[in-house]
Amino acid sequence: MPRKKLKIKASIDYLSIIDGKGKVDEALDPKLDPKLLLHIYRLMMTARRLDERCINMQRQGRIGTYGPCRGQEATHCAATVVMEPEDWVVHAFREPGSFYHRGWPLETVLKFWGGYEEGCQPPEGVNDTPIAVPIASQVPHAMGLAWAMHCKGDNHAVLCYCGDGGTSEGDFHEALNFAGVYKLPLIVLIQNNQWAISIPREKQTASETIAQKAIAYGVEGIQVDGNDPLSVYVATKEAVDRAKSGGGTTLIEAVTYRLGVHTTADDPKKYRSDAEVAKWEKLDPIPRFQKYLKERKILDKASIEKIEKEILAEVAGAVERYEACRDVDPMDCFDYLLAEMPQELVEQRAEFAACIEREGVGLGH
Amino acid sequence: MSSIPATKRSSGNSKSTPPNGKFDAGAGGQDSGTGSMTMMTMLSAINRAMDDALRTDDSVVLLGQDIGVDEGVFRATADLLDRYGDKRVIDTPLAEGAIIGGAVGMALYGLKPVAEMQFSGFAYQAFHQVEQHMSRFRNRTRGRYGMPMVIRMPYGGGIRAVEHHSESREAYYAHTPGLLTVIPSTPRNARALLLESIRHPDPVIFYEPKQLYRAFKEEVPDELEYMPLGKAHVAREGSDLTIISYGAMMRPCLEAAEDISEADGASIEVVDLLTVSPLDTETIINSVQKTGRAVVVHEGPRNCGIGSEVVARIVERSLDYLEAPIRRITGFDVQFPYFARERAFLPNTDRITHAVREVLAFE
Ligand SMILES: Cc1ncc(C[n+]2csc(CCOP(=O)(O)OP(=O)(O)O)c2C)c(N)n1
Ligand SMILES: [Mg+2]
Numbered sequence: 073m074p075r076k077k078l079k080i081k082a083s084i085d086y087l088s089i090i091d092g093k094g095k096v097d098e099a100l101d102p103k104l105d106p107k108l109l110l111h112i113y114r115l116m117m118t119a120r121r122l123d124e125r126c127i128n129m130q131r132q133g134r135i136g137t138y139g140p141c142r143g144q145e146a147t148h149c150a151a152t153v154v155m156e157p158e159d160w161v162v163h164a165f166r167e168p169g170s171f172y173h174r175g176w177p178l179e180t181v182l183k184f185w186g187g188y189e190e191g192c193q194p195p196e197g198v199n200d201t202p203i204a205v206p207i208a209s210q211v212p213h214a215m216g217l218a219w220a221m222h223c224k225g226d227n228h229a230v231l232c233y234c235g236d237g238g239t240s241e242g243d244f245h246e247a248l249n250f251a252g253v254y255k256l257p258l259i260v261l262i263q264n265n266q267w268a269i270s271i272p273r274e275k276q277t278a279s280e281t282i283a284q285k286a287i288a289y290g291v292e293g294i295q296v297d298g299n300d301p302l303s304v305y306v307a308t309k310e311a312v313d314r315a316k317s318g319g320g321t322t323l324i325e326a327v328t329y330r331l332g333v334h335t336t337a338d339d340p341k342k343y344r345s346d347a348e349v350a351k352w353e354k355l356d357p358i359p360r361f362q363k364y365l366k367e368r369k370i371l372d373k374a375s376i377e378k379i380e381k382e383i384l385a386e387v388a389g390a391v392e393r394y395e396a397c398r399d400v401d402p403m404d405c406f407d408y409l410l411a412e413m414p415q416e417l418v419e420q421r422a423e424f425a426a427c428i429e430r431e432g433v434g435l436g437h
Numbered sequence: 438m439s440s441i442p443a444t445k446r447s448s449g450n451s452k453s454t455p456p457n458g459k460f461d462a463g464a465g466g467q468d469s470g471t472g473s474m475t476m477m478t479m480l481s482a483i484n485r486a487m488d489d490a491l492r493t494d495d496s497v498v499l500l501g502q503d504i505g506v507d508e509g510v511f512r513a514t515a516d517l518l519d520r521y522g523d524k525r526v527i528d529t530p531l532a533e534g535a536i537i538g539g540a541v542g543m544a545l546y547g548l549k550p551v552a553e554m555q556f557s558g559f560a561y562q563a564f565h566q567v568e569q570h571m572s573r574f575r576n577r578t579r580g581r582y583g584m585p586m587v588i589r590m591p592y593g594g595g596i597r598a599v600e601h602h603s604e605s606r607e608a609y610y611a612h613t614p615g616l617l618t619v620i621p622s623t624p625r626n627a628r629a630l631l632l633e634s635i636r637h638p639d640p641v642i643f644y645e646p647k648q649l650y651r652a653f654k655e656e657v658p659d660e661l662e663y664m665p666l667g668k669a670h671v672a673r674e675g676s677d678l679t680i681i682s683y684g685a686m687m688r689p690c691l692e693a694a695e696d697i698s699e700a701d702g703a704s705i706e707v708v709d710l711l712t713v714s715p716l717d718t719e720t721i722i723n724s725v726q727k728t729g730r731a732v733v734v735h736e737g738p739r740n741c742g743i744g745s746e747v748v749a750r751i752v753e754r755s756l757d758y759l760e761a762p763i764r765r766i767t768g769f770d771v772q773f774p775y776f777a778r779e780r781a782f783l784p785n786t787d788r789i790t791h792a793v794r795e796v797l798a799f800e
Contacts, residue, residue, distance in 0.1 A: 136597045136776055187597065187776035205601050206559055207531055237531035241562065268531050270507030276530050343506045402781035405774040420739075420769045424782075431787045433780055 084283045087307055088297040092355045094363030102306050106370045108153065111173075112301050113365060114379060115149035116358060119169035121387050122178060123332075126185060129391070130336045135186040141166040143299070143331030146357035147263050148233065149173065150301035151308040151326075155231050158199065159312075162214035162232040165203045166263065170233070174200050178390035188400060189408075207268075208238035211260060215247040218256035218321075229257040229315040231308070237268025239282055245289075248323065252289040257315035259308060260323050263298065265330035266352075270343035283325035291321040298326030299357040302364075329355070402428060402435065474656035479649050482624035482657050483513050483589070486631035487551060489661055491521045494549065497635060500527040500536055501553030510555055511591065511650055537563035537588065541570050544586045544640075551635055554590035557644065558601035563588075564609075571640045572615030583638045587631070591647035592620075593685050593736055594783050597776040604773045605684075605737035610642040611714035611746070617666050618642045618714040622687040624655040626711060629664035637666060644713075646685035669717035671724065675706035678730040678797055681721060681747050683710040686734045686784060693789040703797055713743045721747060722754045729760035730796050734789055739767040761799035764792045 089100045123140045130138045141148070144166060152170035155161055161174055168181045175198045184191025184203050192202035204210035214232030221228045238244055239262060251258045262282050266273045279285060286293025292314065296303040304326055311322035329352035333340055340349075365371035371379075406413065406421040413421070428434075477485065490497045503510055505518040505528035518526040529536050533554060540550035554560040560567075567588070574584045594603035610618040619634055619641055621627035627645070634641035672687065673694050682690045687709050694705035706724050710716065725731050731751060733744035744765040751763060766784045774782050 137599055184775075185599070187599075187778075189775050191775075205599060206562070209562075240530035240532045240535075242532065242534050243562075268502075269510070270503045270505075271528060271530065275528065337510070342508070398777070400777060402774065402778040405771050405778055405782060406769070409771050416740075417770060420771075424769055427788050427791075428781055430791060431781075431785065433785065433787075435777055435780065 080287065082284070082287050084281060084286070084293050084295055086295045087303045088300055089302040089306065090300045090360055090364050092299075092360065094360040094367075096302075096364055096367070100302075100306070102302060102309075104302070104305065106368070109365060109368075109370055112150050112153055112305070113361060113371070114383065115153070115169040115173050116145040116301070116361065117379060117383050118172055118178070118386065119145045119149060120358060121383050122168050122181060122390070125387050125391060126182065127332070127336060129182070130185070134395075135182055137335045137337050138185045139165055139335040140330075140332040141168060143352065143356060144263055144265055144328045145169055146301040146361065147261070147298040147304055147326040147328050150304040151231060151261050151324075154305060154308040154312050156228070157197075158226075159228045160214070160217045160230045161200045162210050162217065162230060163201055163203055164207075164210060164233040164235060164238070164263070165205060166235075167233055171200070174198055176200070177393070178386060179394040182390060182394040183397075186394065186398070188398070190397070190400070208234055208241035208243040210234070211238070211244050211247040212250075214260065215251045215256060215258055218251065218258035218315075219254060222254060222256050227316050229259060229312050231259045231261060231312075234260060234262055235268060236262060236264040236266070236273050236276055236282060237271065238262070239285065240276055248285070248289045248291065248321070251321040252291045255318070255320035258321045259311045259315060260321070261308070262323065262325045263328060264325050265328050267330055267334070267344065269334045269338065272344075281325060283323060286323035289321075289323075291323055292319070293323045293325070295325040295327060298328030299355050299360065301357065301361055328357075331356070399435065471659065473659045475659055476654045477624050477657050478651045478654050479621065479624045479627045479645075480511060480513055480651055482628035482655075483631055483645065484515055484517070485657065486628045486635070487514065487517060488520070489632055490549075490551070490635045491517065491525055493661070494636070496547060497549045497551060498525045498527060498543065499551050499553070500529055500540060502529055502531055502536075502555050504528060504553050509553065511647065513553070513589070533559055533562035534566055537566040537571065540586050540588075541566060541574070541584065544584050545574070545582055549585045549587075549635060551587045551589060554588060556602050557590040557592040557606060558604055560588070560590055567610075567616070568613055572613050575639065576615060584640045585636075585638050587634045587641045587643050589631075589643045589645060591645045591650070593646050593648050594773060594776075594779050595648035595685065597779070600775055603776070603779060605735065605768065607642075607644050607713050608737055608742050610644070611743060612741070616640050616642055616714065617712060618644060619666055619712050620644045620646065620684040621711065622646065622649070622672075622684055622709050624653075625657045625662075626664055626670070628657050629662045630666065630711065632661060633663040633666055636663070641666070644684070648685040649688070652688075664711070667712045667715050667717055669720040670709045670711055671706060671720065672709040673705065673707040675704035675728065677703045677705060677728055678732065678793060679706045679708055679721075679724040679728045680732050680734060680789070680793065681708045681710065681724075682734040683713055683743070684736070686736055689784065689786040689789055690734050692786045693793055696786070696790055697793055697797075701794070701797070705793065710743070710747075716746060716750065718750050718754065721750060725751050726755050726758045729758050730799075731759075731763045732766060732789065732792050732796055733763065734766045734784055736768050736784060738770045739765055740770045742767055761796045764796050766792050
């Protein structure tokens with residue numbers, strides 16, 4: 073009965089390939105196919121421009137409260153592109169670039185924040201879950217999807233997004249624990265943007281890193297520079313390859329920053345300094361990635377401008393398509409509740425129809 | 438008659454008419470009874486109640502997400518961190534289960550925790566603590582441990598909020614033995630009911646109609662004021678029909694009552710439940726025995742809603758007095774739609790007026 077030190081395998085990699093100034097670590101550069109790099113760049117720019125547009129539209133009352141992803145584009149865009157169509161992506165709520173890559177029409181994001189259930193409807197053939205508002209509640213679903221793949225012997229994997237705040241919820245821990253026990257093909261990617269509304273990362277957990285929580289669950293863990301798409305890509309690719317070769321689960325902590333408001337209903341001046349934001353503005357993932365792409369001669373001034381124009385047109389198209397389908401029927405709140413409508417609801421639906429006709433209230437947008 | 442301005446006429450602020458005998462001027466507070474009043478919103482009144490409680494009782498602590506530095510996402514806890522420090526106004530990590538479970542532990546140790554759930558839609562992450570422990574400690578320990586704690590949470594629709602931010606699920610709590618569920622309807626009763634809830638020996642779910650947070654102002658006494666839990670309030674007297682409601686639906690109900698009085702000359706009584714569990718059966722029954730007709734109104738789903746219980750009690754106790762079938766105007770038994778559809782969905786004055794007229798017309 074001695075008292076001795078237990079030897080726990082405990083080390084976590086940190087990965088950064090393009091540094092804050094856009095300088096690349098040549099030895100680590102995965103030298104991705106220029107087409108893929110350009111695609112990631114486009115996704116990031118699309119997320120940025122859509123985000124800006126959404127903030128404006130919220131101000132004009134054309135959508136409701138919006139939660140922007142400004143500053144976090146590299147994390148979700150570079151991770152999602154790793155996933156194959158048969159894989160699943162399980163979303164939180166700040167990943168517009170991920171939805172877009174996976175084949176959701178760009179206006180889906182507008183529909184969700186505009187107050188339409190249609191913003192949760194995945195297109196046919198897309199294996200994703202829609203936005204999940206209750207924090208971390210999606211992580212067990214991702215685990216369950218991976219569990220089903222494991223049970224059926226399918227060689228697919230699941231990528232799940234969650235926030236730093238989400239790592240405090242029971243759902244996060246319970247899901248990672250199961251994933252560790254069953255060695256599931258799951259990648260939980262924590263978008264550590266340093267804040268959960270007004271609660272800074274240091275007050276969310278006393279752990280030095282979020283990645284190290286992997287050790288406790290017996291799964292792989294890695295911390296990456298979340299503002300560097302190459303680091304995110306490499307870490308996700310390694311994790312997916314491992315998952316698909318029976319190596320189980322990985323927890324990735326992507327260190328990034330929410331440059332904008334938590335949502336348009338939030339006032340960050342109450343809890344964080346302008347100096348802190350300014351420091352992170354300098355680490356903005358987009359100029360860094362542009363610099364890298366220019367150095368690799370994948371982008372130049374002209375192509376940047378051309379892409380910018382194309383993206384603005386795409387965003388404008390999405391806004392138009394969103395505006396065009398806003399006249400929905402309030403009555404259909406009955407129609408998708410159950411596969412078969414019970415008699416009681418048939419009657420309530422008729423009651424609602426009579427109310428709508430009498431009151432003429434309508435949608436009021 | 439009532440201190441709740443009706444929705445359409447909500448531009449002005451209402452002069453407070455304290456419902457006689459319902460309020461109980463503060464005992465033991467340091468506030469001197471000057472009789473002075475301050476006009477405030479429900480949000481300020483809730484803030485005032487917490488300020489009062491922290492000031493007058495050292496065992497009161499507040500805990501929740503973003504309630505300290507950020508002063509709450511609705512600013513319900515404005516200035517309280519500055520005034521009372523971070524041992525009494527506590528910002529927590531993001532875990533409702535640990536907030537409520539932790540508050541249970543604090544209550545066992547002698548504190549009076551007032552926990553905030555940022556939205557009632559996220560209180561389910563703590564529901565096991567509510568159902569398995571908070572509501573049961575007194576009974577399980579044969580009275581050895583009380584559970585003097587409050588869970589505050591905003592509920593209800595009408596503010597164009599994102600999914601999970603608009604539901605009214607008070608029935609879950611009313612269905613749970615060992616709790617009280619309180620729903621204020623005006624700034625003044627919010628303040629007095631919250632103060633009473635905090636000093637109450639048993640756990641209270643304080644369900645706040647967020648649609649009313651800033652909807653209108655009312656005069657609230659500067660001195661401490663308490664209102665008993667478990668007591669309904671006759672917000673408007675009448676003799677032909679009783680509308681029974683609570684929370685944010687009180688405004689359209691009172692408006693419907695006024696419209697019908699003006700247009701039809703019918704005299705409508707409106708009962709504000711204030712505590713939806715345990716129900717004040719006596720006030721409900723007395724009113725319905727007087728009027729013989731009733732309409733029950735709430736936002737939450739109809740099936741097993743508070744209205745189901747109200748109607749059951751009327752039928753059990755006053756069937757002989759009824760001159761017409763009772764009607765329920767409620768949320769339908771579907772998911773609360775995202776906000777584009779919510780205006781059409783939510784019960785409104787027209788819907789209530791229509792039902793009241795039908796019940797009045799029944800012979
Ligand atoms: C279970 C639950 N509790 C509370 C909230 C309210 N809320 C919305 S976002 C948020 C902070 C989330 O922080 P984090 O997980 O770091 O994600 P981020 O917003 O930074 O992307 C909170 C508390 C919620 N949506 N769900
Ligand atoms: Mg965060």
